[in-house]
Amino acid sequence: MENYLYIALFAPLVGSLFAALFANSPKKLFVGIITSALIGVSLVASVNLLYHVMTTQEIIHVKLIDWIVLGNVNIPFGFVVDQVSATMMVVVTMVSTMVHIHSMGYMDHDKSFNRFFAWLSAFVFSMMILVMSDNFAGLFIGWEGVGLCSWGLIGFWYHKKDVEKSDDIEKSPFSTLSPFSSISPAYAANEAFIMNRIADLGMLIGLFFIYWNIGSLQYDVVFEQIGTLSHGLVVLIAVFLFIGAMGKSAQFPFNVWLANAMEGPTPVSALIHAATMVTAGVYLVIRSNEIFAVVPEVGYFIACLGAFVAIFAASMALVATNMKKIIAYSTLSQLGYMFVAAGLGAYWIALFHLATHAFFKSVLFLGAGNVMHATNDEINIKNMGGLKQYMPWTANIMIIASLALAGIFPLAGFYSKDLILESAFAEHAYILWGTLWITAGLTAFYSFRLVMYVFYGKENFKKFGYHPHEAQWYVIAAMVPLAILAITAGWGQHTIQEMLSHALPMPAHHVDHSTVTMLILVTSAIAISGVLFAVMKFNKKGRYYGEELKNSFVYKLLANQYYFPLFIDKCINAPYLAISKFSWKELDLKFIDATVDGIANIFYSGGQSGTSMQSGNLSKGLKWMGIGIFVLLVLALTFGNLK
Amino acid sequence: MFEVIAFYLFAFLTIAMFGITVKTKNPLYALSSLAAGMIFISAFFFLLGADFLGAVQIIVYTGAVMALYAFGMMFFDSINDIKESASNPKLTFVLSGLIALIVVMIFMAPVIGANAEVVSPINPAYGNTQDIGMVLFTKYLIPFELAAVMLLVAMIGGIILAGKKMDVSITALSDQEVDKLHTDTEIKKDIK
Amino acid sequence: MSITLNDYLILSTIIFMIGMYGAMRRTNLLMLFFSTEIMLNAVNIGMAAISKFHGDLTGQMFAFFIIAIAASEVAIGLGLLILWFKRHSTIDLSSLQSMKG
Numbered sequence: 001m002e003n004y005l006y007i008a009l010f011a012p013l014v015g016s017l018f019a020a021l022f023a024n025s026p027k028k029l030f031v032g033i034i035t036s037a038l039i040g041v042s043l044v045a046s047v048n049l050l051y052h053v054m055t056t057q058e059i060i061h062v063k064l065i066d067w068i069v070l071g072n073v074n075i076p077f078g079f080v081v082d083q084v085s086a087t088m089m090v091v092v093t094m095v096s097t098m099v100h101i102h103s104m105g106y107m108d109h110d111k112s113f114n115r116f117f118a119w120l121s122a123f124v125f126s127m128m129i130l131v132m133s134d135n136f137a138g139l140f141i142g143w144e145g146v147g148l149c150s151w152g153l154i155g156f157w158y159h160k161k162d163v164e165k166s167d168d169i170e171k172s173p174f175s176t177l178s179p180f181s182s183i184s185p186a187y188a189a190n191e192a193f194i195m196n197r198i199a200d201l202g203m204l205i206g207l208f209f210i211y212w213n214i215g216s217l218q219y220d221v222v223f224e225q226i227g228t229l230s231h232g233l234v235v236l237i238a239v240f241l242f243i244g245a246m247g248k249s250a251q252f253p254f255n256v257w258l259a260n261a262m263e264g265p266t267p268v269s270a271l272i273h274a275a276t277m278v279t280a281g282v283y284l285v286i287r288s289n290e291i292f293a294v295v296p297e298v299g300y301f302i303a304c305l306g307a308f309v310a311i312f313a314a315s316m317a318l319v320a321t322n323m324k325k326i327i328a329y330s331t332l333s334q335l336g337y338m339f340v341a342a343g344l345g346a347y348w349i350a351l352f353h354l355a356t357h358a359f360f361k362s363v364l365f366l367g368a369g370n371v372m373h374a375t376n377d378e379i380n381i382k383n384m385g386g387l388k389q390y391m392p393w394t395a396n397i398m399i400i401a402s403l404a405l406a407g408i409f410p411l412a413g414f415y416s417k418d419l420i421l422e423s424a425f426a427e428h429a430y431i432l433w434g435t436l437w438i439t440a441g442l443t444a445f446y447s448f449r450l451v452m453y454v455f456y457g458k459e460n461f462k463k464f465g466y467h468p469h470e471a472q473w474y475v476i477a478a479m480v481p482l483a484i485l486a487i488t489a490g491w492g493q494h495t496i497q498e499m500l501s502h503a504l505p506m507p508a509h510h511v512d513h514s515t516v517t518m519l520i521l522v523t524s525a526i527a528i529s530g531v532l533f534a535v536m537k538f539n540k541k542g543r544y545y546g547e548e549l550k551n552s553f554v555y556k557l558l559a560n561q562y563y564f565p566l567f568i569d570k571c572i573n574a575p576y577l578a579i580s581k582f583s584w585k586e587l588d589l590k591f592i593d594a595t596v597d598g599i600a601n602i603f604y605s606g607g608q609s610g611t612s613m614q615s616g617n618l619s620k621g622l623k624w625m626g627i628g629i630f631v632l633l634v635l636a637l638t639f640g641n642l643k
Numbered sequence: 644m645f646e647v648i649a650f651y652l653f654a655f656l657t658i659a660m661f662g663i664t665v666k667t668k669n670p671l672y673a674l675s676s677l678a679a680g681m682i683f684i685s686a687f688f689f690l691l692g693a694d695f696l697g698a699v700q701i702i703v704y705t706g707a708v709m710a711l712y713a714f715g716m717m718f719f720d721s722i723n724d725i726k727e728s729a730s731n732p733k734l735t736f737v738l739s740g741l742i743a744l745i746v747v748m749i750f751m752a753p754v755i756g757a758n759a760e761v762v763s764p765i766n767p768a769y770g771n772t773q774d775i776g777m778v779l780f781t782k783y784l785i786p787f788e789l790a791a792v793m794l795l796v797a798m799i800g801g802i803i804l805a806g807k808k809m810d811v812s813i814t815a816l817s818d819q820e821v822d823k824l825h826t827d828t829e830i831k832k833d834i835k
Numbered sequence: 836m837s838i839t840l841n842d843y844l845i846l847s848t849i850i851f852m853i854g855m856y857g858a859m860r861r862t863n864l865l866m867l868f869f870s871t872e873i874m875l876n877a878v879n880i881g882m883a884a885i886s887k888f889h890g891d892l893t894g895q896m897f898a899f900f901i902i903a904i905a906a907s908e909v910a911i912g913l914g915l916l917i918l919w920f921k922r923h924s925t926i927d928l929s930s931l932q933s934m935k936g
Contacts, residue, residue: 804914
């Protein structure tokens, strides 16, 4: 069984290193095939491990090497496969394999084909380290690794130039109506990385607190002893760890990078910003559930923040025309759902929603990738339309995924979303329940708004001269398993619940059966009504309210993402840049450099003036003699015994 | 009382004279003030009861050495003021001032060595000259003779350095050759 | 109050420093010689004073020899100075320097 662990962990690394050998060469198809195959191998090993854990409930624990052994510090490289990590491993490898195969089709005209697969496999490797590690330090290594690979992948087309910022809502990179997702891929990559790093500082502080007070970073040791710490200290630790999770999972106020990360290639968005990296924050909270269980008030705050983000993101998706941004906002919204579940103590539900969301969201992104590839990378949904007849497979898969996202019975999203709403109701957090209920309706509406605009209605793309066609057969073949999982994953709810009950605490409160049924009906009602509204309004008018409301305040507010990116740009970035410039010009150049140069200058000029000693000039020689006498007399005075 | 007045008077005069020597631009003034200073120093020697030394100071220093300097001045342009370019005069001033300060501080301390062994004691019964004579020709005889040799060498050196036309030795020639030398030079003068 | 040894020593120091100042400052060789003379005389005063206050004739003997040496030094020094003047027509100190510094 340990062998499966090693295979699952290191197969992506082998793939990445292999692809890196060819990173600077032109496209070689076998690079894509081999890396996809290796991820597939990792998938097989992960499924094996999951099956083993599910049937025998045996946790597999290995220690690879001692990493840091210095005095009191002892951090090994260890890996654990328990129910939680096995679930995450299967989700990650499943989505990664499909994304790898899809990328072979999507990136087939790109000249950095090989480099893409190197980064992608490296990302999978980092994510595996993150979920399989058995201590916080290994988790942090994986955390940083995914941050780095995400930087490399978002900024994949780094040679694209910066876009000018403008006030025009149709062109500004801060608006969701423009064809630009961000100022440039390089800018978006840096923004994502830097925002993550700032949040990682919080996580590091949390780790330091843990280590300082408990003396170890191993999960089992920490969770055993967390109860012995003072309440305030545990609150601090929990808050700081959550700050780290906020950065990775793009909770407010660290949410700007996620929408801007759409500058990267679409398979990247599918893998990273739907299924894996952004869920790392949720994974952290789930893994540290014993810490959060001690401080339920922090959990409640997490849930409130999650609900806020859910409705915040859903509102922004209502008016956006940038297709990938709509899907990115829906990811953000669903992450909010996951944090509500985790915050309220229903950890297994959060993990369950994580898994189902990974499947339908990634296939939604992959479908969007197909559409973009077919229309020459067009990203404005209003410039598409009527694509269903040209791309039937993609259309159907995307409709299935959107249904799952909206939470319609019997697809996967229905089960996980309803469980979350149920747990909110059970904890008597009625405001949270209400917020999530409204968001469910909004989610249904905007997902189908996207579907209607892209696949039905007038064929607006004709005036741009696009000739859309269906994607290659293997691309569709990669999307099909994910679509099937999007349909069926919810049916395994009881198996999953039973398996995870061995590792995670079950929620404390329950509602009785009749209330559950009523909640299900109410939620389904709003979801179905959202879908119907989207479909029927489009069929009648061919559009929604966008034209009439274009100049209204609310529309502009939503389209500019509540002006939050502009706020960050002007109020945080600009002063920081000014401080940096000042520090460089005044402090560094004038002060520090001057000091260093001054020290060197002392020696130099001292030597220069000392040459007059040897110039052969008698007058100067006599002066030096005088100086020498003076020095000797001073020495005699201070050290001699003259009274 | 008399001693105190004399000391301070001569001290002031000496310092003034030597100050003029080092500061003035006119070389003749420098020369004269140096000579005056030497005389005043001999006054100190007399105050200290070193009569022989005082006399020697006047004869040798003021008489011989200053006369030598005066003869030497003839060779140089002594009418005009000498122009000197001093680099960084402030530094030298400050430096010498500091050194003077330090040494004065050192000497203000009570003199140690109160029980130093006296090598050649002064005998108050004899006069100073007789006393010195007794020590000079017994204990310091060899340095005395060596000093005499050194003075001889210096004299010869001075002559050689400053003299001219010394290839021909006049005393070794006979009388006619000396006359020939004379007329040759006179004929050479007439031809010019 | 009477004059102590300290007073003579201080006087000697002052005169010595005057001489040293002149030696450092003057760039005319002849003036440099004068300054040297001043220094030598200052030392002589010191020697004589110590000799008197310790009742020892050694100081005065030393002063003699210093005078003798000073005299011979002047003779040779002036001779060299005259030769130099004949060759370079200047007795400025900077003409002695042949290195560029």
